[in-house]
Amino acid sequence: xxxxxxxLASAGKARLLMLILIGSFALFSIFLISLAFGxxxxxxxxxxxxxxxxxxxxxxxGYERIIYYLRMPRVLGTFLIGMGLSVAxxxxxxxxxxxxxxxxxxxxxxxxxxxATIAITTTVAFTATQSLYIIPIGAFxxxxxxxxxxxxxxxxxxxxxxxxVLGGVIVGMGFGALTTLFMMLSDDRVHQILFFLFxxxxxxxxxxxxIIAVPILIMSLVVLLYARELNVILLGxxxxxxxxxxxxxxxxxxxxxxxxxxxxxxxxxxxxxxVGLIVPHAARMVVGGDHRLLLPGSMVLGxxxxxxxxxxxxxxxxxxxxxxxxxxxxxGVPFFAYLLMRRGKEYAA
Amino acid sequence: xxxxSRQKIVATLAVIVxxxxxxxxxxxxxxxxxEYEGAVDAMGNRLTFDSVPDTIVxxxxxxxxxxxxxxxxxxxxxxxxxxxxxxxxxxRIDDEELKAVGxxxxxxxxxxxxxxxDVVFITNTADxxxxxxxxxxxxxxxxxxxxxxxxxxxxxxxxxxxxxMQDEDSTADVQQDMAQTFNEVSERAADGGNPKxxxxxxxxxxxESVFSFGSNTFGDDVVQMVNGTNAVEASGFxxxxxxxxxxxxxxxxxxxxxxQDVEFTQSDYDYYMSQLQGDPMWSNTTAVQxxxxxxxxxxxxxxxxxxSVDLTDFAMLSLMYTQPQLFEDFTPPKYIGNxxxxxxxxxx
Numbered sequence: 001x002x003x004x005x006x007x008l009a010s011a012g013k014a015r016l017l018m019l020i021l022i023g024s025f026a027l028f029s030i031f032l033i034s035l036a037f038g039x040x041x042x043x044x045x046x047x048x049x050x051x052x053x054x055x056x057x058x059x060x061x062g063y064e065r066i067i068y069y070l071r072m073p074r075v076l077g078t079f080l081i082g083m084g085l086s087v088a089x090x091x092x093x094x095x096x097x098x099x100x101x102x103x104x105x106x107x108x109x110x111x112x113x114x115x116a117t118i119a120i121t122t123t124v125a126f127t128a129t130q131s132l133y134i135i136p137i138g139a140f141x142x143x144x145x146x147x148x149x150x151x152x153x154x155x156x157x158x159x160x161x162x163x164x165v166l167g168g169v170i171v172g173m174g175f176g177a178l179t180t181l182f183m184m185l186s187d188d189r190v191h192q193i194l195f196f197l198f199x200x201x202x203x204x205x206x207x208x209x210x211i212i213a214v215p216i217l218i219m220s221l222v223v224l225l226y227a228r229e230l231n232v233i234l235l236g237x238x239x240x241x242x243x244x245x246x247x248x249x250x251x252x253x254x255x256x257x258x259x260x261x262x263x264x265x266x267x268x269x270x271x272x273x274x275v276g277l278i279v280p281h282a283a284r285m286v287v288g289g290d291h292r293l294l295l296p297g298s299m300v301l302g303x304x305x306x307x308x309x310x311x312x313x314x315x316x317x318x319x320x321x322x323x324x325x326x327x328x329x330x331x332g333v334p335f336f337a338y339l340l341m342r343r344g345k346e347y348a349a
Numbered sequence: 350x351x352x353x354s355r356q357k358i359v360a361t362l363a364v365i366v367x368x369x370x371x372x373x374x375x376x377x378x379x380x381x382x383x384e385y386e387g388a389v390d391a392m393g394n395r396l397t398f399d400s401v402p403d404t405i406v407x408x409x410x411x412x413x414x415x416x417x418x419x420x421x422x423x424x425x426x427x428x429x430x431x432x433x434x435x436x437x438x439x440x441r442i443d444d445e446e447l448k449a450v451g452x453x454x455x456x457x458x459x460x461x462x463x464x465x466x467d468v469v470f471i472t473n474t475a476d477x478x479x480x481x482x483x484x485x486x487x488x489x490x491x492x493x494x495x496x497x498x499x500x501x502x503x504x505x506x507x508x509x510x511x512x513x514m515q516d517e518d519s520t521a522d523v524q525q526d527m528a529q530t531f532n533e534v535s536e537r538a539a540d541g542g543n544p545k546x547x548x549x550x551x552x553x554x555x556x557e558s559v560f561s562f563g564s565n566t567f568g569d570d571v572v573q574m575v576n577g578t579n580a581v582e583a584s585g586f587x588x589x590x591x592x593x594x595x596x597x598x599x600x601x602x603x604x605x606x607x608x609q610d611v612e613f614t615q616s617d618y619d620y621y622m623s624q625l626q627g628d629p630m631w632s633n634t635t636a637v638q639x640x641x642x643x644x645x646x647x648x649x650x651x652x653x654x655x656x657s658v659d660l661t662d663f664a665m666l667s668l669m670y671t672q673p674q675l676f677e678d679f680t681p682p683k684y685i686g687n688x689x690x691x692x693x694x695x696x697x
Contacts, residue, residue, distance in 0.1 A: 039451075040459045059487075062465045069487035070459055120475075192475040203479055205486045320455075 012288035016297055019286055023300035027079065030307045034075035035067050037315055042067075069205065075307060077204035077212075077268075082275055082306025084216040084265040086298040087223050089276030090283070091258040094230045094291065095251050096161040102277035103262040106168040106255065107146035109273075110175035112266045115142020116196045117179045121186040135196070136208065136267040143263035146171050151255070159248065164255065198323035199272035201310050208268045219261045220299065226254070227291035234289070272325045275302055275309075278336045285339045305332060388512035391473045391493040392481070398490065401515050402467030408456040408480075409472040411497060413438060414657035415507055416470070419519045427464045429453040434651065434659075458483045468513050470494055497656030498585075500531070500570045507658070523658055530661040531574055533697075534668050538576035541672035546577040547601035547636070548667075549589070550654065552608045552621060552644070559606075560588045567656050575668040577603075591630045603671050604636040606644050607653050613646040613684050643670050647686035662690065665697055 036047045042063055050064045059068035088103035096105065104110070119138030153167035154160075183193050223230075229250060232240045240247045262276070283297035309328040316322055387397035406427035407413040413432040416422060422437065430449035433439050441447040448464060451457030455476045461469055461484065469484060469491040471477045477493070484491040492513050494506045504524055511520035548562040548571075562568025563581040572579045580601040581587055593599040610617065625631040625642060636642050645653055645666075652663045666689055670681045676696045685692070 038459050039457050040463045062463045065487055065489075066459050066462050070462070070483060189475070195475075203482075205483055207486060 012290055012293045016287045016293045019283075019297050019300055023304055026304055027300070027307065030304070030311065031075055034078075034307065034311055034314075035071045037311070038066070038071060039318055040066055073206045073209045074201050074204045074310070077201050077209055078307040078310045079303040080209075080213055080216050081201075081265045081269055081272070082279075082302035082304070083299040084220060084261050084302075085272065085276040085306075086279040086283070086302025087220045087295060088258040088261045088265070090280035090291070090295055090298045091223055091230070091254050091261075092276075093280055094234055095254050095258075096165060097234065098161065098165065099281065100277075101165065102273070103258065103265070104168075104172070104271070104273070104276070105165060106150045106259050107171035107175060108143040108259050108262045109266060109271045110172035110179070111146025111149075112139040112143035112263060113197050113271055114175040114179045114182075115139045115145070116270070117182045117193050118142070120189050120192050120196070121182055136211075139196070139270075140263050140267040142175070143266060144259070146175050147256075147259040147263070151252075161251075196270040199266075199270035199325040200313075200321065201269050201324060202321060203268060212264050212268060215264045216261060219257055219264070220295075222257060223254075223261075224295050226250075227295050230254070230291040231289075270325075272306070272328060274325070274329045274332050275306055278332050279305060282336060282339050285342075305335075388492060388509045390509060391495045394485075394493075396468075396490060396492055396513060398468070398513065398515065402490070402513065404464070404466040404468075406450060406461050406464055406466040406469040407432065408450060408461070408470065408477065409453040410434065410651065411655040411657040412470045412472060412494060412506070412510075414655060414659060415503075415510060418523050418658040419507065419511060419514070419516075421510075421514060426466050427461060429456060434648065456480050462487060462489065466490075468492060470510060470513075472497070498566055500567050500656075500660065503527075503567065503656050503658070503660065527658055527661050531664055534664045535574050535576075537675055538574065538668055538672060541576055541668075541675050544577050544602040544671050545580045545598070545600065545635075546572045546575070546667075546671050547580040547589075547604045548572065548653065549604055549606040550586070552606045558588065560586050563587045567660060568653070571653075571660070571664050571667050572671075574664050575671050577667075577671050589630075594630055594634055600634050601636045602639075602641060604634070604642045605653075605667065605670055606642060607650040608644055608646045609650065610646045611686075613644060613686055618644060618684050642683075643681060644684040645686075645689075646684060649685045649687070649689040652689075665693060669696065 032044060032047060035051070036042050036044050040063070042050070046063060047067065050061070050067050053060065054064050054068050059065045085103050089101075092101045092103055092105055093099055115138035116135050119135040150164060150167040150171045153171065154163040157163045157167070179193075179197075183190050186193075229245055232243050232245055233247065233250065237247050240250075266272075279302045280294065280298050283294050283301050286301075287293040287297040305328065306324075309331055310324050312331065313322045313324040313327045316327070387395050389395050403424060404426045405416060405421060405424045407416055407425060408429050410429060410432045413422075413425065413428050414434055416425060417435050417438070422435070425438070425441075425447060427448045427450045428438060428442070429452060431453045432442075432449075438447065442449055448460065450460040450464070453472065454474055456471065458480045461480070467490060469489055471481045471484075471491060471493050473493055473496040481491055481493045492509060494509060495502050497503055497506060504527075507520045507523060508517070511517050548568045549559050550561065551559045561581045562572070562579070563583045563585050564579060565584045566586065569579050578598075580599050581589070581593065582598065583593075587593075606621070608617075608621075621644060622637075622640070622642065625637045631637050649666065652659045652666075666685075669676055669679065669692060673679050673681050679692075679696060682692075
């Protein structure tokens with residue numbers, strides 16, 4: 001038995017190594033392609049020359065400025081947010097021990113949507129400069145508020161994983177209804193609200209990228225540090241307690257961390273579904289269920305999937321940008337179906 | 350008075366004059382310095398330019414028209430794909446001398462940056478603000494214009510554009526011409542009646558989607574200018590409901606409907622009228638019953654929807670349609686398009 005486990009673990013490590021190698025190459029390729037393609041067309045050699053020039057002299061020409069100020073922060077944003085949502089999804093699936101949960105299970109997305117809607121409908125009260133940050137701040141506060149309510153309901157009803165799921169569902173429904181009401185009352189801003197609810201990377205620039213990059217990276221790293229504990233939690237509460245983990249405290253810590261991570265992810269780009277649900281499963285099929293392998297695997301796959309989805313959203317119907325959430329689902333479904341058919345028999349969520 | 354005393358007085362006067370001249374010169378210099386402090390845009394940001402901008406990008410038809418009126422059209426290198434006036438702009442787009450940088454409500458920031466223009470004028474919409482933010486971060490010279498809700502906003506934007514171009518004289522002339530026309534319209538309208546007017550948009554999207562200029566809009570400014578009463582009291586643009594039309598105040602005597610069509614024939618008119626007459630909500634209005642419904646299409650529609658300097662033409666046209674009795678031997682055509690200015694001949 002132990003030998004079988006060891007061989008599975010080493011196979012998982014080998015697969016992770018392969019995933020990271022192939023993933024890194026793929027990410028670098030997508031990075032270059034994302035810099036090259038857009039409404040203004042550039043060849044890969046022009047992009048390469050521009051990157052070198054940007055490093056040496058800073059962005060000077062029109063091409064260099066487009067690459068540096070518009071395309072570079074955007075593609076890095078897709079990497080970061082794809083990574084963050086995937087990590088959050090993996091954490092929620094482990095803590096709640098339910099393969100169908102995603103980062104939005106605690107109502108963060110509905111709360112963020114409501115917060116953004118309030119901010120969008122009341123921005124007349126702010127100057128335009130302030131309004132650029134009011135919407136992300138509103139989304140962030142809304143996300144945290146809804147998690148807080150879910151937390152209160154779940155803890156008040158026993159604090160078990162299922163209580164969090166049920167609490168999150170009703171809080172999400174409540175905020176969803178409020179968002180609909182506010183949309184109906186401010187029909188001149190429906191377009192802007194829908195844009196947030198569908199998700200888009202078009203608003204990402206260096207300023208807001210830095211704001212989200214640091215917390216997303218730090219929180220993802222913290223989750224990685226607790227990968228072993230996440231494995232133990234999956235064994236069951238009793239065994240986790242025997243191994244010295246304060247299960248209740250650990251679960252709360254992880255739920256807060258994953259909810260914060262989700263709130264940072266949605267604040268500037270809106271609600272992008274699917275990635276946090278499917279990527280952890282896809283990663284599990286490739287590297288196995290050990291969170292020490294699963295989390296880095298999810299990071300690579302999440303970044304990859306998100307950046308490909310954004311590239312398609314940007315290029316499929318130039319100059320109009322399609323909602324990245326819909327594209328994400330459209331490419332994720334066949335990808336996941338393929339993985340499921342190939343490896344589904346040996347996979348236990 | 351001896352010579353010395355006179356010399357002293359003259360010398361004193363000379364000093365006073367010299368001080369006054371120097372003072373005036375300093376004052377003029379300081380005034381000029383203030384004039385060249387640049388433009389303050391809708392974000393409250395002050396923009397200064399080292400030299401007069403040579404190349405301009407405009408992201409909205411109303412802005413392009415204002416730029417044309419101020420005399421800077423030749424400096425345009427990029428416009429929105431909706432910019433179709435003056436004809437030379439359309440021609441230059443066709444000849445690929447001018448680049449279209451996306452629709453006015455969603456300008457494409459990459460295409461704008463690719464043009465490397467000296468100044469970019471952006472309208473204050475949700476997407477416009479986002480594009481402005483990006484361009485500002487990219488250290489582009491970008492000016493966010495004020496939301497054009499009323500005629501005052503049009504004046505304000507003319508000033509912002511002119512200050513950006515370091516030329517306020519042209520704006521003063523254009524503003525003066527606009528104000529004169531508006532005054533003339535008001536003065537003539539004072540001799541007329543006080544019809545209830547509804548300026549409608551959105552015909553062609555179904556009768557339930559028709560919306561109208563309410564209060565605090567430049568359309569409302571025009572209705573007041575022609576001595577009319579706006580049948581829509583609510584602020585901004587409002588979808589017309591049965592409840593609104595059911596009140597005495599909301600029942601219009603005259604409807605001017607702006608349609609997006611570039612062609613409009615008698616059959617189109619018959620079609621729209623049959624729609625209105627067959628609709629339970631609209632058929633009871635005085636305007637529909639008396640067939641006082643007029644359709645503006647193509648350029649006649651765009652002068653009424655774009656908050657630009659050509660709003661003066663819309664004011665004149667509106668007076669002719671709402672108070673036709675003020676014009677000798679004039680019966681307003683049921684629909685009017687590019688040739689609307691022909692109606693002015695002999696009447697203005």
